[in-house]
Amino acid sequence: MFKDIGKLFLGNKKALFGLLLLTFFALVGIFAPFLAPYDPKNNRVETVTVLSEERDRSRTISREDLDESTEKRVYSQSVHTTYERITKKLPLKGKPSSEHLLGTTHSGQDIFSQLIWGTRVSLTVGLVTGLFTTLLSLCLALIAGYLGGLVDDIISLFTNVFLVIPSLPLMIVIAAYVSVRGVIPIILILGLTSWPWPTRVLRSQVVSLKNRDFIKVSKSLGEKPAYVVFREILPNMISLVMASFFSSTMAAIIGEATLEFIGLGNVSVVSWGTMLYWAQANGALLAGAWWWFLPPGICIALIGTSFALMNFAIDEISNPKLRKR
Amino acid sequence: MQEFLSENILECQELVAGYELKAGFVRAVDGVSFSLRRGEFLGIAGESGCGKTTLAYAVMRLFRDNAKIRSGKILYSGKDIANASEEEVKNLRWEHISMVFQSAMNALNPVLPIGEQLTDAWLAHKHGDLREAKTRALEVLKLVDIPEDRYNAYPHQLSGGMKQRVMIAMALMLQPEIVIMDEPTTALDVVVQRTIIEKIQELRKELQFSVIFITHDLSLLVEISDQLAIMYAGKIVEYGPASEVFLSPCHPYTQGLMASFPTLSGPIARMGGIEGKPPDLIDPPPGCRFYPRCRNRHSGCDLSAPPLRQVKPGHYAACDGEYHG
């Protein structure tokens, strides 16, 4: 069963491409300390290439000069005035150069190094959350689908209800109340708000498997529930569980970036989300510092695409109609 | 009835049709020849996967995706359907040769009233107005005993038997000369099956169209067919007048089929009384395809396939072994 799926999976071009992309990012994350040219948090003002039009303003400013909260307020009130202020306040913008491939942040941190280190955090959070969500929803699905009756009714009701309650605002409200800022609260919040969809999908698969003849037979032969669930139902759900894992991970990576972008993560951790947060808080966009906000987004999109491609492949494998002919 | 059983209306010569796969061409229909006379009822029987449905679709040249006719001729009143232009085939279909599909449950569009599904066939061919089309639709509905007030009903509002009768009505909409019926009664319970078969017989006598009736259930055919063809692994293995084939089956496969149903018109007649699986149709073995499962096999017939031979006038079988009976 596993072997067959593995074979089909690797035989599919989309899956293979997705897997290669994911492997690439995983390797970057694992070997971040060796790949990153600089410490992502270290200010390297001395090597920053100062933009020509700002060269005359030689004053380098440190982060303390920027009053963060007022800065943000100002932004939300009027973007235009912010633009003026930022360009006045931020004379230093490290353009990409041979020394800093993707330039530097306003305080001179190497963005390329941040991107590499950020891969580690973002991918870990995504995979752990994806695993957590998938396990949680698989348990609920197995319990609901296998036991049926009242238990199923209750779990299904709550699944359907939480499916229509918008999860992002809920996440934001919960995250705002959590006073501890960090990676673990984010994983918990993401996991606890994104179980309904996979639960619904997996449950219906459990129910349809339960009504197949071979399961009915082994139940009537008096096989233990644990045996039926883990040996007979679960192996037949591998591809769907994999699909749920991929989409949960993809959603988690985007979700993490979103929460951190709003400022609900630990902003001193280097991840793709916090990179975007700092870029936005410092007006990178309106200072034309594309090297700051483009790369993290592209990485998120590439990782997302890799999971989407693998999911596509699984769809094609399990639903022959979708296969190209 | 015998008087008009003379003229050949459809003639199929050495037809090879199947599916183009990566692994090769699946010869689902491999060198099949038969002829159909005006008003005749030809039964084609065989287990699932023997190519009988492909044969039906080939006669309509109703191929989608990777299916195609590779060689051979299908002559309909002198015209070769296999090599006709798409436009010619389109004009021929439904107006001259129509079809009743396997399961009426899936063959009717669930979101369109049945009346509209009857009239659109008429409108696509006759260029008349809707009133004429509706008159004709009500006429054919009456033929299959469906009350007028069901004209605007949706498929789900009809019983299984009624849906199948609607499908028959749809096939008769344009007064075709040949109606192909692909397992039209499989999904129905036995009592309904009976009434549908009786209805088909009655209509055939009244309207004098020819029928190609395809089924895996040989017991259905013996009472109503004029001619009977038995298919195995893409080939016709026995062919002849129904009573002849039934009373003295020559091919071991036919004999096996006959032995595998308990009573003649018995309700639980099913095939599968023969051990083993049919061969691979991408790269078929050189000899008789039934060889591995045959009770009467002898050395030699695994090397070259025996051709159809006349055993009695009009009765052919593709076996050179000892004929029993």
Next chain:
Amino acid sequence: MKYFLRKIGLLLFALLVAITLNFFIPRLMPGDPARELIDRMQGIPPESMESIRIAFGLDTKDALIVQYGKYLLNLLKGDLGISLSRFPTPVKDVLKIAIPWTLGLMGLATILSFFIGTILGIGAAWSRNKRWATLTVGTFIFIRSFPYFWLGLLFIYFFAFRMQVFPIGNAYSIYVQRGGWDFILSVLYHGFLPAATITVSSLGGWILTMRNNMINVLAEDYITVALAKGLPLRRIKNLYAAKNAILPSITSFAMSLGFVVGGGLLTEMVFAYPGVGLMLWQAVQAKDYAMMQAIFLFISIAVLIANFIADIAILLLDPRVRDGGR
């Protein structure tokens, strides 16, 4: 009718769950956000204090169930508390200003993207071996993986900052008088980029959903029958295939609406568009809990209503549901 009642029941229950969540979240959180809150509220008149107390369960000796009752009662009266960041304006009044912007922007963008996506999905499935179909699907798999807010940033960068064809943010120009054609034009002009962000981001989802549904339907027997009958291809595509494929598509539209709205909120934040999304962002920055919770409630209600509309659409389109089937 049974279908109808069951749907209404489910949505009302969902509303109750959302309200209950709202009630329990502040009370179940680790740490003590409530304490922090009370420290920041020195000098608030006692009568406003009361509703804040009820909302957050501060300084109260009432049993939890009594608190819950009072909370529900306050909600029924439309009392959502006082906004801390815009003290002493009631949350309700702040929301009132923001809601029309959000409804206009997101409602329009979502409906637009659903229609465009559905039509593209139908086409992509119908001619799925054509180059343009593969290309469209591939492109949108990629675009769909962008976070909404990032696509917004990208649009701002290219169209507002670089090319300067669209404004950087806000919903209308401050130099235009409210009311009149100039104002409407200004609103459309300012709304274009954020609307495009939401539309483009969510388009991929609808295309893929509709394409897959459509491919599944195209394999159905009734399509083969329609081809055999020699019907015009247009009729087969629209009345036989698409009309069936769109039903599951509407269901998934309803279900992923919450997600799209979430993305829309972020888009507003990025574009400084004065809707509830921006307000939510400001509330988060200012720890204005009452505001956040009210926004969560409002969005939940909006999504539930949209779900209800989708249910009605299915009721109208699917004769099986109309007759009380599934």
